[in-house]
Amino acid sequence: MTSPAAFRDQTNWSGGYYELAIEVGSSDDGQLQAVLSALWAAADVHGCFGQRDREPEEQDSVPCTVGSLTEFGHLHGQVRLPTGQLVVCGCVAIRGGDESGDWLDFYVPLGALDHAGLAYWDGQPFFRSNVMDDWLAAIGTEAFKSASFSLGVIGFEVSGCTDASTLAGKLPRTRDIGYLLPQGDALLYGAANT
DSSP states (O other), X not given: OOOTXXXXXXXXXXXXXXXXXXXXXXXXXXXXXXXXXXXXXXXXXXXXXXXXXXXXXXXXXXXXXXXXXXXXXXXXXXXXXXXXXXXXXXXXXXXXXXXXXXXXXXXXXXXXXXXXTOOOOTTOSSOOOHHHHHHHHHHHHHHHHHSOOSEEEEEESOTTSSOHHHHTTOOOSSOSSEEEEEETTEEEEEOOOO
C-alpha cells in the first residue's frame, strides 16, 4: 500500500491541489514571510524541504522563508489530516508584483488524499471535501491571528479565482468554494454551499 506521506512516490503529488489560497494583500516580502510562518505553524507542518523527489530523512531541511520559496519554487512537508493520516503537503507563492500583490497557496495534492482514503468528490460535479474545507478554514483562521491577509479561498485549485477587491467585503450568496473574508480583526468563514 502506498503511504500518502511518501515524498518519492510521485503519485502522491498528482491530480492537482486541494488548497487554501491566501491573498496576502501586498508584494512586501515581510508580509509574505509573516503569512508563510503563521500558515506553516497553524497547519503544524512536519519539516520544511526544497525537494519532493527525496524523502525527508534523505535531505537537509531548509528554512521556512520567502528566500527558500524563491530558491526552490515550492516548500514541502508532511501534515496530519483531521482523519489522523499523515500526508505530503506543500506551499507556493504567486508573486503579483506592485500591480496585484502576492498569493500564498498551502496545498495537499489529490494523489495523497486518494492514498489516505479521504473522500473529496462526495457526488459533486467538481472536487469538494467538507472535511478538508473545514480543516483548511481552521488553519487559515489560526494563521490570521498572527498575520493578517486580504482574503482566503478554499477548494480545488482556487488560487486567483477571485480577489478581495472584487468581493468588496461581501461573501457571495452562492459559493462553489469556501471563503475566509476579513471583518475587522476576525475572519468570516463562508463555507461552500452549492
